[in-house]
Amino acid sequence: MNTLKMKQILQEKFMAPDRTIRYDREHDTLRIENNNTGKGITVSLASVVNKWNEIKDKAIEEIVYYVNEALTVMGKDHVMDQAGGLIYPVIRATSFPTKSEDGATLLFDDHTAETRIYYALDLGKSYRLIDEKWLEKNELSAQSVREMAKFNVRSLHTEMKQDEVAGNTFYFINSNDGYDASRILNDVFLRKMSEKMKGTMTVSVPHQDVLIIGDIQNDTGYDVLAQMTMSFFTNGYVPITALCFLYQDGDFEPIFILGKNKPPTE
Incomplete structure (x- = not known):
């Protein structure tokens, strides 16, 4: 499978009378837009191909479902329940846009040099990022949204898979609920995990x-971690960062792992 063949497959899957599909040859992406709203989704063909190499046609099914759900959400107006139970934080790369497609400024906060925190209204099968227009319409302050999101992220389950490689232990949260990376903001959970560590604790999103x-x-653990993180980064539909972080007392320090040398911790 190559990106050209994937482009042809996805164009057929996404084709509809109310949609426009554009191919960007330079960036090897496919843009699917709803003609009625002018809003759309950009798909990295290379990422889908990488995923296809792992799980075959399931990768196509997943991206088609994701795009169709997202385009449906974009065409609707949404409000929050009074308890604030639908608002969660989401982690994105610092290169992620700070404005919505209609020009509204998104609500976000700095997190690390590599990541930002955005805020989302959960819609069950998908979510929409919160912007200033939405805050004004719903008569909410940015601070109240932050507090709701901080509370709600702690309610997300933290069930993990565990793997041991060359004397190192790796834990994975991969529930595919849209907020797996958001668990990095659950400091209570991370502090509890730090108490279990026999060596140095790292966190990756x-x-x-x-x-x-x-x-x-x-x-060896650092080499395994670097390879593992890069593999996840290149195969994710919404990549964030291939860098790993040292975690200590609530602080995150990005580390660069080169060759077989353990990176400095100071």
């Missing part, structure tokens, strides 16, 4: 749908 916690106990 390579894409939206995974959080990786590493208990690194030898130099």
Whole structure:
């Protein structure tokens, strides 16, 4: 499978009378827009191909479902329930846009040098990012949204899978609820995890749908972590960062892992 063949497959899947599909040859992306709203989704063909190499046609089914749901959401107006239970934080790369497609400024906060925190209204199968226009319409302050999101992210389950490689332990949250990376904001959970560590604790958010916690106990662990994080980063539909972070007392320090040398912790 190559990106040209994937482009042809997806064009057929997304084709509809009320849609416009554009191919960007330079960036190897496909843009699917709703003609009625002018809003759309841009799909990285390389990411879908990488995913297809792992799970075959399921990758196509997933991206088609994701785009169709997102385009449906974009055409509707949404309000929050009075309890604020539908608002969650989402993690994005610092390169992610700060304005919506209609020019409204999105609500976001700095997180690390590599990541930002945005805020989303959960809609069940998808969500929409909160912007200033939405805040004004719903008569909410930015601070109240932040507080709701901070509370709600702690309610998300933290069930993990565990893997041991060369004396190092890796924990994965991969529930595919759209907020796996958001668990990095659950400081209560991270502090509890830090108490379990035998070595150095690392945290990685390579894409939206995974959080990786590493208990690194030898130099090989850093090499495994770097390879693992890069693999997730290149295969994610919403990539965030291929860098890993050292975690200590609520602080995140980005680390660069080169060769087989353990990175400095100071």
